Each structure stands twice: as C-alpha cells, then as structure tokens.
Amino acid sequence: MPVNSYGDLARAYALRNQSTLLKTEIEKLNLELSSGQTADIADHLGGSYSRLTSIERDMRVLEGFDVSISEAEQYADLAQAQLEQISDVSATFARSVIAGDSSNSVSSTEALANEARVQFSTVVSLLNSEAAGRSLFAGDMTDQNPLVSASDILTEIEAVVAGATSATDVETALDTWFADPLGFDAFAYTGSDTALAPFQMSESAEVSVDIRANDDVFKNTLKSLAMAAMATSSGVTLSGTDKSALFRASGENLLTAETNIVSRQASVGLLQEQVAGWKVRNQTEMSGLEYAKSALLSIDPYEAATELEAAQFQLESLYTVTVRLSQLSLVNFLR
Numbered sequence: 001m002p003v004n005s006y007g008d009l010a011r012a013y014a015l016r017n018q019s020t021l022l023k024t025e026i027e028k029l030n031l032e033l034s035s036g037q038t039a040d041i042a043d044h045l046g047g048s049y050s051r052l053t054s055i056e057r058d059m060r061v062l063e064g065f066d067v068s069i070s071e072a073e074q075y076a077d078l079a080q081a082q083l084e085q086i087s088d089v090s091a092t093f094a095r096s097v098i099a100g101d102s103s104n105s106v107s108s109t110e111a112l113a114n115e116a117r118v119q120f121s122t123v124v125s126l127l128n129s130e131a132a133g134r135s136l137f138a139g140d141m142t143d144q145n146p147l148v149s150a151s152d153i154l155t156e157i158e159a160v161v162a163g164a165t166s167a168t169d170v171e172t173a174l175d176t177w178f179a180d181p182l183g184f185d186a187f188a189y190t191g192s193d194t195a196l197a198p199f200q201m202s203e204s205a206e207v208s209v210d211i212r213a214n215d216d217v218f219k220n221t222l223k224s225l226a227m228a229a230m231a232t233s234s235g236v237t238l239s240g241t242d243k244s245a246l247f248r249a250s251g252e253n254l255l256t257a258e259t260n261i262v263s264r265q266a267s268v269g270l271l272q273e274q275v276a277g278w279k280v281r282n283q284t285e286m287s288g289l290e291y292a293k294s295a296l297l298s299i300d301p302y303e304a305a306t307e308l309e310a311a312q313f314q315l316e317s318l319y320t321v322t323v324r325l326s327q328l329s330l331v332n333f334l335r
Helices: 008-035 041-045 048-101 104-127 150-161 169-177 216-232 241-298 301-326 330-334
Strands: none
Touching: 048 104, 048 216, 048 241, 104 150, 104 216, 104 241, 150 169, 150 216, 169 216, 169 241, 216 241
16 A cells, blocks of 8 residues: 655645745735735736726826826916016006105105116016926916016117107107017017917816916006106106106006906916816816725725634644644654
8 A cells, every 4th residue: 555755855845835825825914904905906806907907097197187287286376476466566666656756856756767677677577487497478488588687678678768858759669669579579578479388187178378478468567667767767868747757657557557467367367266176176086086996906804804814823723733743753653
C-alpha cells in the first residue's frame, strides 16, 4: 500500500505559504472594513468594468470643467474689483475738481493737475491688472499688458495738446486723439481686438464677457483725467478761466464715465452669477458620481467581518498545527 508523505522542507514551505495567504487575506479584509470599499475591484465587479469606467470618465470631465470654472471665477472676481476701484477713482476725483473749481489759485490748480496725473496712472495700472498671469483687459492677448505705461501716454498727450490756447482747443485735441484709430488705439492700446475666449462650463455651455482696455468707457475716463492733467502742461497757454473750464469738464465727464463703468460692473456681475450657478451644479453632479462610485464598490460590512473572523481563526489554527509539528521527533514518538 503506497504512503503519501511530505518531507520536512516541503511541509515547512506549504505551511509558510498558507500563512502568507491568510495574512494577505486578513490585511485585505481589514482594509475593506475600515474603508467600506472593496480591495479587489476585479473580483467585486465580476470583471465587468463598464459602469465604473463610465463613472470615472464623467468625473474626469467634471474635474476639467472645475478648472475652467475656477479660472472664470478668479477672472470675474478680480475684474469686478478693478472696475470698482476705477469707479471710485472717477467719483473721488470728480468731487475734488468740482469742489476746487471755484479756486483759481496757482497752488490749487497745480494740486488738481498733479492729482489728475496720479489718478491717470492708477487707472492705467488697474487696467493692466492680471489674474494668474493673464491680463484681464487685453482681449485674447492675455500674455501682455493692454496699455503702455501711464507716463508714455501722458507724454504723447502733451504733444497732442501742445500749442493749445483755450480749454476748447485742449478738449478738441483730446476728443480727436482718443477717437482716432491712429491715436489712442494705435499708440496706447497693445491688447487684442478679439474678445477673451469664453470659459467652458460644461460640454454644451460656456460663459463670456468682453471688457477691454480700449473700451470707450475706459477711454473716456482716461481722457477726462488727462483733460485735468493738461491744465498745467508746459505746452499749453491757458488763462485761469480756461483751466477752471477744463477742470469742470473733467469732473462732469468723469461722473458720466462712472455711470458707464457701473454698466460694465453689471456685465461682470452677471458673469459671476452664471459661474456661481455652474459651480454649484457641477459640485452637485460630482457628489452624485462619487456616491454612485462608492455604492458600486461598497462591501457588506457584516459579511466582511465574518470572513475576517474566519481567516483569523484559520491563521491561529495554522500556528497551532505548526507548533505541534515542530515538536514531533522520533524520540518523542518512542516515549
């Protein structure tokens, strides 16, 4: 009668292999119990990945739209902040020139003209603002400032109004230069004539707003500030009355420009509202997909706990058998 037996080395290897398998199973079950998710997706899904693949694909698409939504949100928020500051500059300086218009003193005139230059530079700086390294008001040429420096523009304007002997001369020269395509647009504006590309909110929806530094509302703001700044330009010869007329016209025009800036703020506000709506919508959809994925990969905690207990018992039993086998010897057998 044949007798099947294992040698000591073969038996030791079999026991060690069985121990490793049980430890691996226990680790897997512990992980599943702590996470509530399967650790063996292929086995859990029975090899059918179509539903999981579809869910993960939709999640990746939404993540891509989240990036676009974040960019749109950042653009709109910063653009709104800059527009608000430009509006404040217009209102504040308008009040200053209207309040100081009755004074023809040299010191008052110089102070107002200097303040106009400062606020002109402020507006140019605001229009040259960036969001994440992209220009806000340069159209689709987001890699560069839409305007040359304020000092360069003011120097050019001084040349434009040179020789003026009345407030009307200065106003006419400025009106012509800011309206002429070969004037402000050619010299000062370095952005694009094409609007910034729309922001993609979903596969079928996009949002956009077209606000550029060569928009008439900004040109009128800059023109009004330049009008006050030129009151004391060395290239013009103006009486006190003409200087007062320039300041008065500057203040009135700035108040009109401020009203138009508010309309641009409304446009950006609409963009902010649209972006906020899509942000909530995409977050809701992402939450639904995450729940669907979690449900697809979830395990029965009671079943997993039962399997863990069984695996632990098997491992303990294996240790017991191993200890007993290690104590077997011919001497002990013959006792």
